[in-house]
Amino acid sequence: MNKNSEQAVLRILDASANRVGEGLRTVEEWARFALDGEALSAELKAIRHQVSTALAVLPRTSLLAARDTLGDVGTKISQDTERVRDSASGVVAAGISRTGQSLRVIEEYLKTINADAAATIEQARYRFYTASANLELLIAAQDRQSRMQDARLYALIDAGTNEAEFQATVTTLCESGVDVLQLRDSSSDDRTLIARARIGTEIARKCSVLFIMNDRADLALAADCDGVHVGQEELPGPVARKIVGHDRIVGISTHSIDQAIQAVADGADYIGCGPVFPSRTKSFDEFAGLEYVREVSAQIQIPSFAIGGINESNLDQVIKSGCCRIALTAALRDCEDVTATATRFKKKLMSANLK
Numbered sequence: 513m514n515k516n517s518e519q520a521v522l523r524i525l526d527a528s529a530n531r532v533g534e535g536l537r538t539v540e541e542w543a544r545f546a547l548d549g550e551a552l553s554a555e556l557k558a559i560r561h562q563v564s565t566a567l568a569v570l571p572r573t574s575l576l577a578a579r580d581t582l583g584d585v586g587t588k589i590s591q592d593t594e595r596v597r598d599s600a601s602g603v604v605a606a607g608i609s610r611t612g613q614s615l616r617v618i619e620e621y622l623k624t625i626n627a628d629a630a631a632t633i634e635q636a637r638y639r640f641y642t643a644s645a646n647l648e649l650l651i652a653a654q655d656r657q658s659r660m661q662d663a664r665l666y667a668l669i670d671a672g673t674n675e676a677e678f679q680a681t682v683t684t685l686c687e688s689g690v691d692v693l694q695l696r697d698s699s700s701d702d703r704t705l706i707a708r709a710r711i712g713t714e715i716a717r718k719c720s721v722l723f724i725m726n727d728r729a730d731l732a733l734a735a736d737c738d739g740v741h742v743g744q745e746e747l748p749g750p751v752a753r754k755i756v757g758h759d760r761i762v763g764i765s766t767h768s769i770d771q772a773i774q775a776v777a778d779g780a781d782y783i784g785c786g787p788v789f790p791s792r793t794k795s796f797d798e799f800a801g802l803e804y805v806r807e808v809s810a811q812i813q814i815p816s817f818a819i820g821g822i823n824e825s826n827l828d829q830v831i832k833s834g835c836c837r838i839a840l841t842a843a844l845r846d847c848e849d850v851t852a853t854a855t856r857f858k859k860k861l862m863s864a865n866l867k
């Protein structure tokens with residue numbers, strides 16, 4: 513390599529080494545301070561050390577001698593996307609991207625100087641891909657939990673008579689203030705369910721609405737839904753959790769305070785509480801009623817959704833029982849104007865002075 517090329521390689525390595533350090537730090541700080549991810553921050557730190565050890569084969573003096581920040585034409589080129597980050601997770605995503613790219617750049621140019629050091633960087637790059645994937649999953653999981661915590665209005669829908677109708681239903685509900693959607697349909701075949709679950713999840717995700725699959729943890733996972741809802745006669749909570757993992761949500765139906773306490777012990781992220789009133793969607797011989805809603809509101813800390821026959825005429829009774837989260841089918845399915853109805857429900861639930 514001639515002298516000019518050598519200098520250029522050192523300059524690239526110097527700039528990329530700085531970039532990778534900054535990128536790794538940006539990502540590591542989030543894992544450490546925002547997510548309290550002990551193992552993950554330790555792994556990112558170890559990667560940082562692995563990279564600096566590999567780069568120690570380059571004499572620091574020659575890297576510094578090659579540095580020419582003022583003469584770097586790249587410092588004047590800045591994209592609009594670099595100036596603005598719309599959220600902290602945008603910062604983390606940019607850090608992940610910058611780190612991966614810089615590791616690749618270092619690996620390639622280092623091959624011209626020291627093949628062993630380049631191979632170590634390659635290992636660090638693969639290690640980083642795994643760590644950053646775990647980080648993104650952890651971020652997604654926390655995001656789901658906090659959205660479930662904030663959720664007030666939960667709508668249960670069936671698969672519809674065709675895909676277009678289902679899409680339209682999901683879109684309307686997502687745009688009307690619904691926070692969580694559940695695909696609950698016992699008459700469609702698995703192929704239909706999985707196709708609907710995929711479409712529903714995709715639409716809901718764009719609107720920051722959670723999409724939950726009823727009964728079927730396998731389909732929830734396969735369709736990348738946000739979670740699964742299971743009843744007392746279906747998969748036990750811990751089994752549903754084993755299938756969907758800790759990144760997704762598990763909801764459990766409960767009909768008594770003992771079941772609610774057990775659901776919390778089983779790791780439920782939220783519970784359904786009911787049936788509160790007679791329902792047009794499902795028939796019952798017994799009702800947990802408002803008394804149960806009161807018990808849950810007083811004793812259970814995880815998000816609890818009252819369900820069963822809730823409509824605009826009895827909503828006040830649910831709220832007076834201490835509950836500001838409801839799950840509905842008929843009240844949104846059979847109304848004349850879904851957007852107006854959902855908006856009224858949401859407004860009332862939001863203005864109830866309850867957590």
Ligand SMILES: Cc1ncc(COP(=O)(O)OP(=O)(O)O)c(N)n1
Pocket residue numbers: 666668694696726727741742743744745746763764765766783784785794817819839
């Ligand atoms: C939010 C929510 N709560 C309760 C239920 C009822 O579940 P389950 O008792 O398993 O009855 P089916 O819905 O499976 O008929 C629910 N689906 N969602």
Ligand SMILES: Cc1ncsc1CCOP(=O)(O)O
Pocket residue numbers: 668786787790791792793794819820821822839840841842843
């Ligand atoms: C699935 C289910 N579980 C308890 S009540 C109920 C039906 C909810 O629908 P609706 O709001 O129409 O009563």
Ligand SMILES: [Mg+2]
Pocket residue numbers: 726727741742743746
């Ligand atoms: Mg069920």
